[in-house]
Amino acid sequence: xxxxxxxxxxxxxxxxxxxxxxxxxxxxxxxxxxxxxxxxxxxxxxxxxxxxxxxxxxxxxxxxxxxxxxxxxxxxxxxxx
Numbered sequence: 001x002x003x004x005x006x007x008x009x010x011x012x013x014x015x016x017x018x019x020x021x022x023x024x025x026x027x028x029x030x031x032x033x034x035x036x037x038x039x040x041x042x043x044x045x046x047x048x049x050x051x052x053x054x055x056x057x058x059x060x061x062x063x064x065x066x067x068x069x070x071x072x073x074x075x076x077x078x079x080x081x
Contacts, residue, residue: 024062025055044076 004012048069055065 018058021058021062022056025058025065028055028062028065044072047072 051060051065051068051072054060055062060068
């Protein structure tokens with residue numbers, strides 16, 4: 001049995017973090033409250049799907065995703081002029 005090097009440990013830790021983040025992102029998207037349900041606003045739906053894809057790809061953090069979804073939800077509640 002060999003002792004893993006610091007590089008191997010760091011690589012494994014980074015892999016575990018990425019995998020955990022990916023699983024968290026997928027679980028967040030499966031949650032019923034994740035969607036805006038704004039069929040009347042195609043632009044908001046496009047933004048929502050873009051954010052979901054960025055979250056799954058790891059381009060944005062889950063906290064950023066949640067903040068952006070809250071912002072989009074507030075925009076969806078505003079009356080259309």
